[in-house]
Amino acid sequence: MKKTQLFVYGTIADPEFFECLLKRKPIYKAGRMPNFSLFVNPESGYLFVKPDQGSTVSGKLVEVNEEELKILDLWEDVPFYERETVLIEFDSALENAFVYTQNDANGISSEVGTTISRKSILDEIRSFRNWIDDLLLNA
Numbered sequence: 001m002k003k004t005q006l007f008v009y010g011t012i013a014d015p016e017f018f019e020c021l022l023k024r025k026p027i028y029k030a031g032r033m034p035n036f037s038l039f040v041n042p043e044s045g046y047l048f049v050k051p052d053q054g055s056t057v058s059g060k061l062v063e064v065n066e067e068e069l070k071i072l073d074l075w076e077d078v079p080f081y082e083r084e085t086v087l088i089e090f091d092s093a094l095e096n097a098f099v100y101t102q103n104d105a106n107g108i109s110s111e112v113g114t115t116i117s118r119k120s121i122l123d124e125i126r127s128f129r130n131w132i133d134d135l136l137l138n139a
Contacts, residue, residue: 040113
């Protein structure tokens with residue numbers, strides 16, 4: 001099955017959340033996404049990125065397959081979040097990777113905004129994963 005790189009900076013960048021979502025341990029590489037900034041959605045408390053010339057978002061690169069990407073698209077509520085290809089810097093190299101963005105959203109800088117609690121995220125992920133497993137079982 002074809003694999004692709006995904007740049008993660010929030011929920012999916014947390015190994016426990018990743019494993020709960022995709023039922024495997026992630027293998028991350030540190031990366032940076034130039035010309036984007038990290039924000040908090042004031043209504044949901046979730047992080048998002050959008051273009052911001054001169055800024056950089058630190059995160060991680062992780063390899064995912066097509067089936068996992070479909071699950072992540074559902075989790076990220078595409079098109080609420082948009083999945084796009086961007087250039088990521090890592091280990092003195094550049095690589096194209098998918099990333100989930102909200103280019104037109106308004107938010108609060110991640111440096112001052114309040115994010116959703118870890119327990120709430122885990123509860124949401126477990127409910128979501130149960131829903132996915134039920135769909136796959138009944139397909």
